[in-house]
Amino acid sequence: MSFGRRSALLILIAAAAVVPAALAGSGASPFTVRSTLDGRTVLPLRIHWIARPQLAASKVKEVDFLIDGRLGWVEHKAPYVYGDDGNWLVTSFLTAAKHTFTVRVISTTGAVARDTVTARVVPTPSPPASLAGTWSRTVTPADIQKATSSQPPPAGVWKITIETKGWHMTDPDNGGGLFDVAYLSPTRVQLRPTIETPPYPNPNNGGWCADTDPLSTYTATVSSDGSSLVLAPVTTDPCGDRAAIIEGTWTRKS
Numbered sequence: 001m002s003f004g005r006r007s008a009l010l011i012l013i014a015a016a017a018v019v020p021a022a023l024a025g026s027g028a029s030p031f032t033v034r035s036t037l038d039g040r041t042v043l044p045l046r047i048h049w050i051a052r053p054q055l056a057a058s059k060v061k062e063v064d065f066l067i068d069g070r071l072g073w074v075e076h077k078a079p080y081v082y083g084d085d086g087n088w089l090v091t092s093f094l095t096a097a098k099h100t101f102t103v104r105v106i107s108t109t110g111a112v113a114r115d116t117v118t119a120r121v122v123p124t125p126s127p128p129a130s131l132a133g134t135w136s137r138t139v140t141p142a143d144i145q146k147a148t149s150s151q152p153p154p155a156g157v158w159k160i161t162i163e164t165k166g167w168h169m170t171d172p173d174n175g176g177g178l179f180d181v182a183y184l185s186p187t188r189v190q191l192r193p194t195i196e197t198p199p200y201p202n203p204n205n206g207g208w209c210a211d212t213d214p215l216s217t218y219t220a221t222v223s224s225d226g227s228s229l230v231l232a233p234v235t236t237d238p239c240g241d242r243a244a245i246i247e248g249t250w251t252r253k254s
Helices: 003-026 240-246
Strands: 033-035 050-053 060-067 070-075 098-107 112-121 133-139 156-163 166-170 176-185 188-194 216-222 228-233 248-252
Touching: 033 098, 033 112, 050 060, 050 098, 133 240
Parallel strands: none
Antiparallel strands: 033 050, 060 070, 060 098, 098 112, 133 156, 133 248, 156 166, 166 176, 176 188, 188 216, 216 228, 228 248
16 A cells, blocks of 8 residues: 555545544534525515525424524424515514524424524615504494404404504504505505514414415505595405405594
């Protein structure tokens, strides 16, 4: 055996001994995970955050989404989407600064893989001044007839608080949810799914008609004195439960 071949063999033997020890000592996972945030240093206001484990779905026990180390969402079935299938990570609840976004995958054997992105969040645009504030409306049993689910929302006094973070809905029992709304123009808005925020779970999880509500465009007409707001769908809202509550005339709360 030549010196060169013998040296190469010794190096391979040493590497074989060292690598497993290093893996065992570091707790390295036998699989990896990527996400749709990888490579981004700045996040838009809305983005689909999807975890992609390099592991068969049958071997994935749980996928956790953490924001600044706080649990924001949990998925058990593919596709692993923050906020549920089809939803977005909406960053309006975060300060315009750098934050960490981690996906943590736990396999059925207990192995764990993580992928963390540090990215800056952009400032959230304020709603039109004419819409900002709190509005209330008495929803009648006749309004509830528009509902399309087997568990329609209750009649009674509802409130909308329109703020930079989103539209916070409050039902007659003081329950509520934070919804994403896009301002297409000063008088036209796009109603979107819930904004999911840590900690998980929280009362905001879910939606009007499904875990991820469909998009729907409404006109938003404020009276000349600013005291009333009329919301009306441009076309039929595919979510009847939402239309039952949202569609109608709202009165500004002082």
